[in-house]
Structures are given as structure tokens and as C-alpha cells.
Amino acid sequence: MSYWYYPGCSLKSNGKPYEESLLAVFRELDTPIWELDDWNCCGATSYMSVDETQAFSLAARNLALAERAARQAPEKGPPRLLAPCSACFLVLTKTQRYVAQHGDLARRVHAGLQAIDLEYQGVVQVRHPLDVFVNDMGLRRIAKAVKRRLNGLKVACYYGCQVVRPFATFDSAHDPTTMDRLVEVLGAKPVRWPLKTRCCGGALTGTIPDVGLRLSEILLRDAAQRGAEMIITVCPLCQFNLECYQQKIGRAFRDSTPLPVLYLTQLMGKAFGISDADLGIRRLFVSPEPAFARHEGGQPAHA
Amino acid sequence: MWKRMIGGDFSRPVQRMPGPKEIRRQIAFESDLDATFGERIARKAYGEKLFSCIQCGTCSGTCPVSHYMDYTPRKIIAMVREGFREEVLHCVTIWLCASCYACTVDCPREIKITDVMYALKQEAMAQGVYPRRFAIPVLAREFFRGVERNGRSNELPLMLRFFLKTNPLQMLRNAPVAWRLWRTGRLSLRQERTRHRSSVRALLRAAKAAEEEGAS
Numbered sequence: 001m002s003y004w005y006y007p008g009c010s011l012k013s014n015g016k017p018y019e020e021s022l023l024a025v026f027r028e029l030d031t032p033i034w035e036l037d038d039w040n041c042c043g044a045t046s047y048m049s050v051d052e053t054q055a056f057s058l059a060a061r062n063l064a065l066a067e068r069a070a071r072q073a074p075e076k077g078p079p080r081l082l083a084p085c086s087a088c089f090l091v092l093t094k095t096q097r098y099v100a101q102h103g104d105l106a107r108r109v110h111a112g113l114q115a116i117d118l119e120y121q122g123v124v125q126v127r128h129p130l131d132v133f134v135n136d137m138g139l140r141r142i143a144k145a146v147k148r149r150l151n152g153l154k155v156a157c158y159y160g161c162q163v164v165r166p167f168a169t170f171d172s173a174h175d176p177t178t179m180d181r182l183v184e185v186l187g188a189k190p191v192r193w194p195l196k197t198r199c200c201g202g203a204l205t206g207t208i209p210d211v212g213l214r215l216s217e218i219l220l221r222d223a224a225q226r227g228a229e230m231i232i233t234v235c236p237l238c239q240f241n242l243e244c245y246q247q248k249i250g251r252a253f254r255d256s257t258p259l260p261v262l263y264l265t266q267l268m269g270k271a272f273g274i275s276d277a278d279l280g281i282r283r284l285f286v287s288p289e290p291a292f293a294r295h296e297g298g299q300p301a302h303a
Numbered sequence: 304m305w306k307r308m309i310g311g312d313f314s315r316p317v318q319r320m321p322g323p324k325e326i327r328r329q330i331a332f333e334s335d336l337d338a339t340f341g342e343r344i345a346r347k348a349y350g351e352k353l354f355s356c357i358q359c360g361t362c363s364g365t366c367p368v369s370h371y372m373d374y375t376p377r378k379i380i381a382m383v384r385e386g387f388r389e390e391v392l393h394c395v396t397i398w399l400c401a402s403c404y405a406c407t408v409d410c411p412r413e414i415k416i417t418d419v420m421y422a423l424k425q426e427a428m429a430q431g432v433y434p435r436r437f438a439i440p441v442l443a444r445e446f447f448r449g450v451e452r453n454g455r456s457n458e459l460p461l462m463l464r465f466f467l468k469t470n471p472l473q474m475l476r477n478a479p480v481a482w483r484l485w486r487t488g489r490l491s492l493r494q495e496r497t498r499h500r501s502s503v504r505a506l507l508r509a510a511k512a513a514e515e516e517g518a519s
Contacts, residue, residue, distance in 0.1 A: 168408075207442055208438060285483055
């Protein structure tokens with residue numbers, strides 16, 4: 001199977017390690033992905049606060065571009081759009097639902113697209129990497145790609161808000177397990193973590209730090225107390241809040257044990273034996289090396 | 304004023320006789336309210352179900368920031384429904400909502416509370432009724448402008464504009480994080496742009512025109 005890839009703005013800037021590791025992992029799994037040409041911002045959370053029609057239209061343009069790309073290159077299969085960023089995934093999914101359900105919104109969105117010679121038919125499937133790994137590729141195929149098992153490394157799988165909420169297309173909204181099952185296959189040990197879908201603070205860490213940083217701190221402290229050696233996430237904003245603000249949080253709340261925060265794809269790449277440079281490991285603020293070193297000496301998966 | 308009505312101190316009668324100008328009524332009359340506000344917001348937020356709220360408080364319980372809010376989400380729903388337009392549009396609650404959708408998922412009446420919050424934010428933005436330099440609407444507005452210009456969002460110019468328009472001192476406080484992002488190659492000077500920016504602008508214009516056409 002193959003996918004069109006919608007990076008979104010974050011994966012081109014602070015989420016660069018997510019993009020690098022995602023591409024490396026898909027390469028390792030022999031699954032081609034093509035970046036969608038000419039994509040634009042998905043609209044995200046901020047845009048929705050200003051203008052709803054325009055926010056949905058922005059998202060719809062990307063959906064229409066994916067459908068057109070698939071029409072022009074039928075050999076690449078039906079339009080499957082991979083959206084690794086949680087906010088993009090939510091906005092694209094939400095746009096599909098709302099345009100299908102609400103006639104007047106559909107009229108506005110279609111009018112906008114028509115003005116730029118695009119058409120959205122509703123055939124594109126928006127997919128999240130978690131969904132693709134577990135349901136398209138399957139855990140068995142992932143297990144086969146493992147070259148270096150993670151030997152009981154304890155990880156807290158953090159799903160955040162917008163991957164499973166509000167639509168829960170491929171996992172439970174209250175107790176999602178796809179990421180836990182994935183890291184188990186890699187040889188790591190997911191800790192039981194009821195806060196796995198609690199909000200990290202989102203944009204509040206920048207706008208109202210007293211509130212936002214507190215939300216992140218709750219997650220960091222709880223993960224550490226449960227014995228997690230690192231947090232694994234699939235959202236660039238969650239990763240940024242939990243990792244980059246860690247020093248600030250430490251100062252503000254007097255709790256300063258550094259906890260590495262990796263993207264799921266970085267952890268997968270590590271288990272697949274991909275080099276650190278290809279996974280963007282060196283771009284992290286908190287080095288995961290001590291944690292990995294504690295679990296060195298792992299036997300190859302199928303020796 | 305609303306605060307006094309709901310959280311008022313009922314323990315003792317006033318000690319001092321109020322002066323004539325201090326005598327005010329303590330409750331809102333129907334004529335103070337905006338009778339159609341609830342319906343307008345419900346329509347905007349795809350929330351016909353807004354009116355079937357049973358005030359159970361699940362939304363307030365599940366909300367990770369409700370303890371920072373002036374009115375909890377449950378109260379907001381009740382106030383919207385009854386037409387307390389001014390109170391709702393001037394409160395901090397709507398801006399604290401981080402769109403985590405916990406309430407929307409858990410609401411037993413299937414009210415899309417996150418969308419209600421969006422509708423209220425849009426209304427407050429349109430009327431400009433938030434405090435000057437208040438960070439959240441400023442960020443939303445600057446994000447909007449950046450995307451209108453480039454088709455994509457760029458963190459560096461967005462953050463610079465945001466801090467200049469809210470609190471330039473915060474820029475200094477965030478400088479260490481920015482520096483480390485720069486050092487790790489996660490902050491780029493190169494602007495990300497959609498190739499056909501004019502097409503993005505034409506799309507936004509046409510969709511807006513269709514909206515106005517439908518409203519008239």
C-alpha cells in the first residue's frame with residue numbers, strides 16, 4: 001500500500017525529527033509515501049477561532065488536492081492521505097464529517113474550491129500513522145522489521161487529545177491501546193497510564209504559561225512516578241510542550257528530573273536499527289541515550 | 304454583576320444603609336438578555352442539541368482547565384441558552400478552552416461543547432470584545448494573518464509578532480528555548496510557503512463570499 005503524505009506546518013519546523021523518523025520508518029517498511037504537492041495549512045485550532053468557513057475551506061483544499069493527485073496518478077492507488085500531526089488529523093477528519101453532514105457548510109466549501117478549479121468528492125481517506133501501522137501493516141510485519149529489541153525499556157505512551165477525540169476512528173477515545181501494542185512489539189514495556197489522553201496544555205503553554213505549563217507538568221510528573229523512562233508521543237505540539245518546556249517547568253514547579261520525550265517513529269526506528277542521524281535523535285533537547293544504554297545488549301529479534 | 308448574582312454572600316444583611324445610587328437590582332430581567340443568542344450560537348456550532356442540556360456537569364468535571372475558568376463549561380451552556388450574551392462574550396472561559404474535546408466525547412446529550420466554544424470565540428473576535436493584548440485572541444489573529452499571507456504557518460515570525468503584540472518581555476523569557484530550537488535545527492529562517500498562494504487567497508475569498516450570500 002502507498003500513501004500521500006500531508007506534513008502540515010509543524011513537521012517542517014519544530015517537528016522535524018517527527019518527519020525525518022516517519023520517512024525513515026516507512027522506507028524501512030517498504031511503504032512508499034509521496035508528499036502532497038502545494039499543500040497548505042490545515043487551519044488548525046487557531047484558525048477555527050477566527051473564521052469557521054475559511055478554516056474548513058483551507059482543510060478542504062488539501063483533501064481536494066489529494067483526490068486530484070490520485071486521479072492524475074492512478075498507478076499510485078486510491079487517495080489515502082497520511083496526516084501524522086494530531087491537529088491536522090483532527091481538522092481534516094472533522095472537515096470530512098461536517099461537509100458530509102451539513103449542507104450549508106458544504107455549499108460554502110464547494111463554492112470556494114470551485115473558484116480555484118478544485119473539486120472535493122469525499123473519496124479521500126485521512127489516515128493517522130498509528131492506524132496505518134496497526135491496521136494496514138499489522139503488528140506482525142512491524143515485529144519482523146525489529147532488529148534490536150528494546151529489552152523492557154519502560155515507556156509512557158502519550159496519545160494526547162486530538163488523535164482519538166472526538167471521533168475515535170481507529171481506537172478508543174477513553175483508553176486507546178494502538179501505541180501500547182506497537183511499543184510492546186518493539187520489546188518495550190508500556191506503563192499503565194490513565195493520563196494517556198489528558199490535554200498537554202496545547203497552545204496555552206505559550207499564551208497563558210501558568211495554566212499551560214501546569215498541565216504539562218502533571219503529565220511529566222505522573223509518567224515519572226509510574227517508572228517511565230521516556231514518554232512516546234505522536235503529536236508535534238505535545239512533544240514540544242513536554243520536552244522543550246521541561247526546564248521551564250522544572251523551574252516553575254521545582255521538579256527537574258529530565259525525561260526524554262520521543263516520537264513513536266523515533267522509537268520504532270531505534271528498534272529497526274536505523275541510525276540516529278536519520279531519526280533526528282540529535283535534535284532532541286533531552287537525550288534518550290542513557291535510557292537506551294540501560295537496556296543495551298538486547299538479542300536480535302529472531303537470531 | 305453575574306458573579307454577585309450566583310455567588311453572592313447571603314449570610315448577613317448589609318450593615319450600612321446604601322446610598323441612593325448604590326441601590327441596584329440584583330437579578331437580570333428578561334429584557335436585559337438577548338433572547339435569540341442561544342439559537343444563533345447553536346446554529347453556528349452545529350448544536351441543535353444545546354437546548355437538551357440536562358446540566359449534569361460532566362463537561363465541567365472532565366475539563367482539564369475548568370478550575371481556572373470564571374464560568375465552568377456547564378454554566379456557559381446554561382448562560383448561552385438563556386441569552387446572557389454580554390457575560391459570556393466577556394468571560395475568560397471561552398479563551399481557556401484548549402480544544403481537547405474531552406467534554407464533547409463525554410457529554411451524555413451529545414452536545415458539541417468544543418464547537419460551542421469556537422462559535423463563542425468567533426463571535427467575541429468579530430465584536431472585538433476581549434481585553435487588549437490578551438494573548439489568546441492575538442495569537443489566533445496573527446496565525447490567521449500568517450496563513451492568509453503564505454498559505455502555511457511559520458513559527459518564527461508568528462512568535463515574534465505574537466510577543467510584540469502581547470508582552471515583549473515574554474520574548475526574553477522564551478529566548479533560551481528559541482536558542483535551543485535553533486541549535487537543533489528545529490527553528491528555520493526559511494519561510495514555508497504554498498506554491499500557489501494566490502489560489503489559497505482566492506479560495507478564502509470565494510468561500511467567504513458564499514457565506515455572505517447565504518446569510519443575506
